[in-house]
Amino acid sequence: MADSGPADFLRAAALFLNDDWILGPLSISADFFAFAREASASARAAGVSSLICDYLHMDLSDDEALEVESILAVLLDDPSPLVRRAMAEGLAHEADAPRHIILALASDQPEIAALVLQYAPHFSDAELAEMALITSVGPQLAMARRVPVATSICAALTEAGAPCVLIELARNEKAQLSQAIMLRMLERVGEEGRLRDALMMRADAGPDLRLRLLEHVSGALSAFLKQTGWLSPERTERMLREARERAIVEISAQADDVNSPIHGAAGAALSLVRHLRGQGQLTAALILRALLCGDRLMLAAALAELGERPLERVLAYLDHPAGHAFAALYEKAGLPEAMLPVFIAVLGAMERFPRAAGAHPDRTLLKTALRACASLPEAQRLSVEAYLGRLEAESMRLQMRQLVPSRA
Structure with missing residues (x-):
């Protein structure tokens, strides 16, 4: 040689x-x-x-x-x-x-x-977690691809890893990511769209995380629209608000799903409502949208939080929406008095035509709400009817999209 x-x-x-x-x-x-x-x-x-x-x-x-x-x-x-x-x-x-x-x-x-580091079964979780803190990007990526990745290793990679490592870890369905770890990922590199997409796709992403993801996406979209000037500020704000509402209702419906890996519907609903209240996003319009999508639990959680009542008692009140107890709780929660007949009518219709919570307004419930608007004072009636009209248009667009593939 x-x-x-x-x-x-x-x-x-x-x-x-x-x-x-x-x-x-x-x-x-x-x-x-x-x-x-x-x-x-x-x-x-x-x-x-x-x-x-x-x-x-x-x-x-x-x-x-x-x-x-x-x-x-x-x-x-x-x-x-x-x-x-x-x-x-x-x-x-x-x-x-x-x-x-x-x-x-x-x-x-x-x-x-x-x-x-990606494949060998010889390492303890403690050894891998220690190496994750001191090694370079290539070995960290390898550890992020292991099957499975223990929570302690995920935590170490989240603290020490480059953005590409966190993205790879979030994409790994066998990575044992706690809600705290995923929130920390978002805190570190939330501006990275690929990380947000990967976290949103995870079945174990809880409501708090999904709301944080929504806030990041909404902020990025708002900045983009303001920079381009494509829409007026008023239209931009309304579009973003209603897009947030749609996403929040979908998050709530997923948390209510008994088949969800993050199941704990009552606790999830209360946590969601408290977060929204803290962010100033728990509005009567959002609560009504959720109810029109079949989500009684979000209304119950909102009334329990705002009215300072146990959730179990509130759920019992919702079974008798025309009763005095429900009206008193509604008033204590501080929701608009003029909209009480709309909530009562929709709850009554849900008793007659029960449906699972979903992400989009139910047309039968929308028609019930529109009929109930007739009893409102004119100023409130016009505002609520305009909002319900937009929800009805959204529901119609969804129905049309669902029909197109079946005709192809």
Whole structure:
């Protein structure tokens, strides 16, 4: 070989492995290093792959297996990364691979370390979490792709990882992300649209997280529209407000779903309402939209929060919307007095035509609400009718979109 470095290394390795104090004269090491002493780096890498294959799949004696492990330990210092990469590729998926070899490879160059950090089952969660805090982007990406990724590792990657690492982690369905970790991701790199998309797609994203995501998206869209000047400020504000309302109602409906992995409908509804109240977004229009989409629970949670009553008692009041108890609670919650007949009428219609909560207004409930508007004072009637008219148009557009594929 032109380069004397590998030859000198392999000559020393051969002498080391044939020392009598280890196992005496050993044919495997002698044969391997006799070949490797004159071989190129790529040939040595191929030889290592063959050696690992024999180690894993042939019926070696204990002495022979120990000899191969000794050869691999020496080759951790091979000057060519091709050789060490071949070791990582051959051992990364193998539970029977020597642990000390795997740990050493995990500290090698990033592209070599990444192979074992993504696949090798030898690491404890604590070891991976510690490495996540100190290693570079390549190995962090590899850890983010593991199946599964424990919560402690997710937390470490979230604190130390680059945006691309957080995106990869959020896309990994087997990553055990708590709500706190996902909120921390959003806090760190919420301006990254790919992260927001990945978090929104997760089945375990809770209402609080989805609301935060909505706020980020709404803020970005508002800034864009103001910059372009495509719409008047008033129209921009109304469009964004109604888009937020649609998204909030959808989030609420998902939280109410008994099949949802974040199920805990009552607690989720109260948490959602408290967040909205704190942000100044818990309006009568939003509550009415949710009710028209079949979501009684959001109305109940809003009345419980605003009226300072237990949710269970409020739900009982909703079963008798024409009664004095419901009217008194509605007044205590501070909702618009003029709209009380609309809420009573819609709740009554829901008793006659029950439906599951959804993301879009129900046309039967909309017609009921519009009829109830007739009893309102003119100023309130015109405002509520205009709002309900926009909801009806939205419902019609959705119905038309659903019909188009069936006709194609």
